[in-house]
Amino acid sequence: MQLTTKWLAQLPVSEITRAIPVSGGDINAAFRIETADQSYFLKVQPQRDERFFAHEIAGLRLLGAVITTPQVIATGTIDGDGYLVLSWLDSGTGSQYALGQAVAAVHQQHQAQFGLDHDFTFGKLPKINHWQSDWATFYTEQRLDVLVKLASQNHLWSTNREHHYQRLRQELLADPYMHQVQPSLLHGDLWSGNYLFTSTGTPALIDPDVFYGDREMDLAMTTIFGGFDEDFYRGYQAAYPLAPGSQQRLPRYQLYYLLAHLNLFGETYGPAVDHILDQY
Structure with missing residues (x-):
């Protein structure tokens, strides 16, 4: 997506000097927008209004x-395109142990x-979040x-x-553990692309898909694609030990995350899904 000067002029950010495309995943167009003295992160959802964000x-x-x-700076719709302006976080290096404690x-x-x-329900994978006690x-x-159900509709399911x-x-449904879980705030998509360390080494989280659920679900996501080392899990356990049997x-x-990727x-993710399903 190319941002025109006319489009940029409608943002509630004064005196933008340039907009630089950056990697923002496959969901939004993403840009670093710069003014004379500050940078911001801009996400754009073409032809979908601000409700998306x-x-x-x-x-x-x-x-x-x-x-x-x-930090959320502004959100709105310009010429039918939803946008979200966030503060820009300069990245650096930091401690995985501290990241574990922060999570x-x-x-x-x-x-x-x-x-x-x-x-x-605006994304490719609907998130049905209505409250449940169990x-x-x-x-x-x-x-x-x-x-x-979605995999079946996509012809990716089998008998x-x-x-x-x-x-x-x-x-x-029969596991006693599943009926004793305490609802925790979850990031919802905790892979290595969704954390960073600021220039001062502070752990930060981005691109959340939050809800309240079993914290083991967030931690499961950290194990699928890598990017979290043993110090991360040591820091987490020191701050908030998991119940026995978590492994x-x-x-x-x-x-869940492999079904999402399926x-x-x-079908690239079919063998990984089958590897788990075949255990039952």
Whole structure:
């Protein structure tokens, strides 16, 4: 996406000198916009209005109460394109141990129920967040079932996958642990591309997809693509120890993110999904 001078002039940021495209994932067009004395991070959602960013803004504000995040500067719609202007965080290096402790601080923010006060259905993967008092019900019905149905619609499901999934589903619903989980604030997409260290070494989180759930779900995401070392997990455990059996429960949460990637990127992720399903 190319931003015209006319488009940029409508942003509530004075005297922009240039806009530089930056890597922003496959969801938004992303730019570093510069003024004479400051830089900002700009996300644009072409031909979708500012409502697209409401969920991210809510997440940044929830996370920002306990950890460093980009600050929300402005949001709106220009010529049909939704935009979000955030503060620019200069990146540096920092401690994985400190990052683990910072994520633990996020997870120590609790709620009475599981979910969130709004759904997010503007993206490719719908997030059905209405409140549930029971984690087993929330995770099976509002997370796994949603992606399984989508995979079926996308012709990425099979009778074999369905057979094993139903066995896993019944195990989840019957597991006493699943009915004892305390709702924790989750980042929701905690892979290595969504954390950074500021220029002063402070851990920061970006691009949240928040809801209240089992904190082990966030940690499962950290194990799929790498980028978190043993110091991260030591820092986390020192601040907020996990319940016994967390390693054994890991695959059931890895499955959610692998199903997400199956739907987004196709059968490349099928073998990883099958590896987990075949255990049930």
